[in-house]
Structures are given as structure tokens and as C-alpha cells.
Amino acid sequence: MLKNLATEHTSLDSFLENLALDPPNDSVAVMGSADDGQSNDKVTISTIHSAKGLEWPVVFVNSLVDGITPHHRSLDGFEALEEERKLFYVACSRAKTQLYLTAPNYFSSYSGYFDMASRFIAELSADEVTVETVKSPIKKNDDPIWW
Numbered sequence: 001m002l003k004n005l006a007t008e009h010t011s012l013d014s015f016l017e018n019l020a021l022d023p024p025n026d027s028v029a030v031m032g033s034a035d036d037g038q039s040n041d042k043v044t045i046s047t048i049h050s051a052k053g054l055e056w057p058v059v060f061v062n063s064l065v066d067g068i069t070p071h072h073r074s075l076d077g078f079e080a081l082e083e084e085r086k087l088f089y090v091a092c093s094r095a096k097t098q099l100y101l102t103a104p105n106y107f108s109s110y111s112g113y114f115d116m117a118s119r120f121i122a123e124l125s126a127d128e129v130t131v132e133t134v135k136s137p138i139k140k141n142d143d144p145i146w147w
């Protein structure tokens with residue numbers, strides 16, 4: 001299978017870039033219909049790129065923090081930011097009935113510390129969005145539960 005995928009590209013860089021953006025995913029490629037007698041209690045994990053053209057009843061779009069979505073490298077250029085906005089739209093439009101947009105209080109990585117909700121959330125129509133904030137319960141002890 002890997003050899004067949006690789007022959008579709010002219011260079012290793014092109015192959016690896018495409019593989020990273022749109023990895024092969026058997027669970028998406030072999031989705032059955034509701035009438036096939038199988039249970040519909042499944043979770044499909046997908047990248048936004050792999051989800052193009054597909055729909056699910058319920059979709060969760062996670063980590064909507066400025067610096068992640070949109071990516072921090074796209075914040076300085078108009079075209080790059082517009083591409084991130086299109087990807088956000090693709091992610092949101094995969095939902096048939098329910099869409100959940102989630103954002104952590106902060107996200108920390110080698111790229112930086114991000115603690116602002118994605119600017120794309122604010123661009124959504126206020127009459128179509130319900131905002132719920134879930135606060136973690138305050139612990140008396142910060143030690144992990146396994147200590």
C-alpha cells in the first residue's frame with residue numbers, strides 16, 4: 001500500500017507533505033451506511049484535511065486557541081490566515097446536526113504559550129452559537145491522583 005501511495009508523487013518531499021496533510025485512514029474510507037446492520041456507535045478521528053467531502057452527525061473541533069487554530073506561523077500573513085480560516089470552515093461544515101468547538105484555558109508547547117480562544121470563534125454568528133464554560137473543580141492538593 002505504501003509503495004502504491006508513493007508512486008503518485010514526483011519527490012519524497014511531495015509524498016511526505018501529502019501524507020502528513022492527508023494520511024490514509026481505513027475508518028473513513030470504509031464507512032458503511034446506516035442500513036448495513038452495523039452499530040453506528042463509532043468515533044472517527046480525522047484531520048481537517050482528511051475530512052474534506054465527508055460528514056458526520058456530531059463533530060468536535062478541538063484546541064481552538066489562537067496560535068494553534070489559526071497556527072502561530074500564519075498570523076503575520078493575510079493569505080496564510082485566510083487559508084487557516086478556510087480550514088476552520090471545512091472543519092465546522094463536517095457536522096450534520098451538532099458541532100462542538102472546544103478550547104482549553106491554555107496550550108503550551110515548544111512553540112509557545114497560547115491562552116486566547118481562537119479568533120475564528122468570535123467570527124461565528126452569535127445567534128447560532130451557545131457558549132458554555134466548564135471550570136475544573138478546585139483541588140486542595142495539586143499532586144497528581146496517582147501519588
